[in-house]
Amino acid sequence: DAGVIQSPRHEVTEMGQEVTLRCKPISGHDYLFWYRQTMMRGLELLIYFNNNVPIDDSGMPEDRFSAKMPNASFSTLKIQPSEPRDSAVYFCASRGQGSLEAFFGQGTRLTVV
Amino acid sequence: AQTVTQSQPEMSVQEAETVTLSCTYDTSESNYYLFWYKQPPSRQMILVIRQEAYKQQNATENRFSVNFQKAAKSFSLKISDSQLGDTAMYFCAFSDLQGGSEKLVFGKGTKLTVNP
Numbered sequence: 048d049a050g051v052i053q054s055p056r057h058e059v060t061e062m063g064q065e066v067t068l069r070c071k072p073i074s075g076h077d078y079l080f081w082y083r084q085t086m087m088r089g090l091e092l093l094i095y096f097n098n099n100v101p102i103d104d105s106g107m108p109e110d111r112f113s114a115k116m117p118n119a120s121f122s123t124l125k126i127q128p129s130e131p132r133d134s135a136v137y138f139c140a141s142r143g144q145g146s147l148e149a150f151f152g153q154g155t156r157l158t159v160v
Numbered sequence: 161a162q163t164v165t166q167s168q169p170e171m172s173v174q175e176a177e178t179v180t181l182s183c184t185y186d187t188s189e190s191n192y193y194l195f196w197y198k199q200p201p202s203r204q205m206i207l208v209i210r211q212e213a214y215k216q217q218n219a220t221e222n223r224f225s226v227n228f229q230k231a232a233k234s235f236s237l238k239i240s241d242s243q244l245g246d247t248a249m250y251f252c253a254f255s256d257l258q259g260g261s262e263k264l265v266f267g268k269g270t271k272l273t274v275n276p
């Protein structure tokens with residue numbers, strides 16, 4: 048398996064624009080997580096899905112953030128409109144049912160100018 | 161809410177020497193899981209080692225071992241025979257799978273530099 052695949056790896060956008068981050072989890076994994084990493088706050092969980100259903104979105108900072116998982120092999124994290132304070136590295140991770148190990152993608156570095 | 165604290169923002173060690181990274185956590189749960197993740201400059205998060213709280217024996221993975229002190233809520237990582245490739249950010253993480261929460265809670269990380 049190629050692991051968790053995220054795209055794009057880097058994104059630079061202007062304030063106010065819509066940004067969509069994409070994630071393909073490892074095949075067969077039931078859980079999918081979106082994390083955000085910043086210098087100030089470290090790694091924070093934004094939302095996670097189980098079997099494509101959002102379970103906990105309490106970490107989503109504002110209504111500007113939304114996440115979907117239309118099927119078991121694809122998820123998106125959307126920011127609309129984007130703001131400079133959204134600049135961070137966004138990680139997607141997946142985990143199999145009954146497994147303790149979460150596998151992370153290589154992250155998307157988002158810069159909002 | 162669970163919290164994870166890594167009190168050493170940065171550390172350095174000479175190649176071939178041993179270094180210990182500290183981690184403490186706070187929880188009211190009795191059964192949980194603890195992890196150390198490594199993040200090299202490539203940004204990839206890599207699981208180094210994990211410990212189940214119900215196991216008294218400390219986990220070991222090659223040069224990496226932990227000192228798990230459940231009563232003290234301490235979970236330190238020892239790296240023996242440090243190598244240049246060990247240079248990375250190291251994150252301690254907690255998961256309370258038995259409590260119905262699937263998420264990992266991370267510490268702020270320790271930046272480890274291995275010097276030649």
